[in-house]
Structure formats: C-alpha cells, structure tokens
Amino acid sequence: MTMKRLSLILLPFFFFIALGQINLPQQQFFAALFVTLSAIFYAVSHKQSDPFHKNHFDDFRNGLLLLAIFVIILSAFPLGGYLAEPLMMKHSEENADAIVVLASGAMLNGMPGYSGYQRVSHGVNLLQQGRAPRLVISTGFSKINGHAEAEWVASFTAMMSIDPASLSILISKDIITTATEAEYIHKVLSEAGINSILLVTSNAHIYRSVLTFAKKGFEVLPAPVHTPDGVYSASEHNITGLNAAIHEWIGLVYYSLRGRI
Numbered sequence: 001m002t003m004k005r006l007s008l009i010l011l012p013f014f015f016f017i018a019l020g021q022i023n024l025p026q027q028q029f030f031a032a033l034f035v036t037l038s039a040i041f042y043a044v045s046h047k048q049s050d051p052f053h054k055n056h057f058d059d060f061r062n063g064l065l066l067l068a069i070f071v072i073i074l075s076a077f078p079l080g081g082y083l084a085e086p087l088m089m090k091h092s093e094e095n096a097d098a099i100v101v102l103a104s105g106a107m108l109n110g111m112p113g114y115s116g117y118q119r120v121s122h123g124v125n126l127l128q129q130g131r132a133p134r135l136v137i138s139t140g141f142s143k144i145n146g147h148a149e150a151e152w153v154a155s156f157t158a159m160m161s162i163d164p165a166s167l168s169i170l171i172s173k174d175i176i177t178t179a180t181e182a183e184y185i186h187k188v189l190s191e192a193g194i195n196s197i198l199l200v201t202s203n204a205h206i207y208r209s210v211l212t213f214a215k216k217g218f219e220v221l222p223a224p225v226h227t228p229d230g231v232y233s234a235s236e237h238n239i240t241g242l243n244a245a246i247h248e249w250i251g252l253v254y255y256s257l258r259g260r261i
Helices: 003-019 024-047 050-075 079-087 114-128 148-158 180-190 205-215 238-258
Strands: 098-102 135-139 167-171 196-200 219-222
Touching: 003 050, 050 238, 079 098, 079 205, 079 238, 098 114, 098 167, 098 180, 098 205, 114 135, 114 148, 114 196, 148 167, 167 180, 180 205, 180 238, 196 205, 205 219, 205 238
Parallel strands: 098 135, 098 196, 135 167, 196 219
Antiparallel strands: none
16 A cells, blocks of 8 residues: 555544644634535546546545544543553642642633533642642633633632632633643742642643643642543543543643753
8 A cells, every 4th residue: 555545544534633632613614624625525536537536535435434433433432541541640649838720721602611620629629628728720811712711710619618818810811821821820829939739630631731830840749630540531522532632642742842841
C-alpha cells in the first residue's frame, strides 16, 4: 500500500482527532465543511472511469467505514481512560498554604459541565477538611461566553457554607490556557506570600498542570479529582474522555517544546 493510499484511509481519523481539540462552534463549522468536501470528492470520483480516481474514492470510503467502526467500539469501551491513566498522579496527603482549583470552563449556555462541578466540589471539601486556610478558584476567559465560568462558580459556591474570607474567585482575561493561568495565579498568590498549593483539577490534566505550576515557582501538591481507577468513568461520554486524553498528550509535547514544563 502506498503512502498516498494510506493517508486517504487515515484522513477521517485525523479529522476526528483534530475536531475534538477545538471549540464547539468551530467543531460544527469544520464538521459541515468535512461533509461537504466528502460529498464533492465522492461526486468527482464517481464520475471518473479512470481506476486511479476510483481507488482514491475506495480508500477514503474505507477510512470512513473504519472510523465508524472505531466510534462504535469507543462508545462501548473507555479507550480514553487507558490513555489517561499514565498521566494520573497520587493525591497528596500534605497540607498547603492554599487550595487552587482550575474550574474547567463553562458550556455555551453558561452552565458548568460535569468536570466543573467535580473540581469545585473537591476544592470545597479540602477546605472544609482544613487542608489549607484559603480556597482559590481560577476562572478563565472565553471569546465564546466571556466570564461565564466565574458566574457559575460564584453561584455554586454561594450555596455552600464557606467563610467569604477564605474564598477567592480569580477573574481575568489573562486566564486562557493552563500556562497563562499558572502565570496569573503565581502573580496573585506570590504577592500574598503563598508558595505551597494543593492543585485541584481532573483526569489526566493533573500531570501537565503540576509541571506547569511548578515551573512558575510553586511547591505543588497534586490533588486530582479522579483516581487511576476512577479515570475510566471521569467523563460524561467515552468520546469526551478520549478527546481529553489526546489533548493532554498533545499538550505535554507542545509545552515541552515551548519550555513551559
């Protein structure tokens, strides 16, 4: 099999992986574009009697068929869990100066996702256990829905018995990626004399987060929401879990190349 034929077979897989790494509105656009281009490719190839064109169509069609089978298997088995497990870290038993929660974003309607509830709830539990005197919840900025993350975090924590003096909700347009988040949080907490933190996030994101925050100068104690066993049911859907795991592996390579970890 030539590289050209192999690339046509694998093209649907590359698209499937790339689609999971971008925001929802862009996902819809690129999905529509991919379907349109696939239809054009089919129409052009189907009209040609030349075996060269027919073989191209057959290879691409076989790739789509294999992707469909893969998605069916993925829906039944937590493949993302197997990819995420090597990146999991043991929860620290030590206390810290502060608990830092990476709040996980907001959906298009401004509501939190399942991961967001888990992270903030875990941070509150650690505070109530006396693991640190201060809870800092980092909320990011999105071009899609602005500071919606901060809004649901404020609403959610208001329903809990938390001393307002021990809770800080960070809001800034500088919080966009894990790297910018670590930089902003270090600036804020270093001014308050805080060095050691219990870092709360979910799934395989804990590994890259710990390395990124340590690079900024924090003494980082991992406080992941999920255990290595629980990572297999950490997401609402197995496809979501796979996309999250792939995102972390890509992020590790990228952050390593950029010197962020």
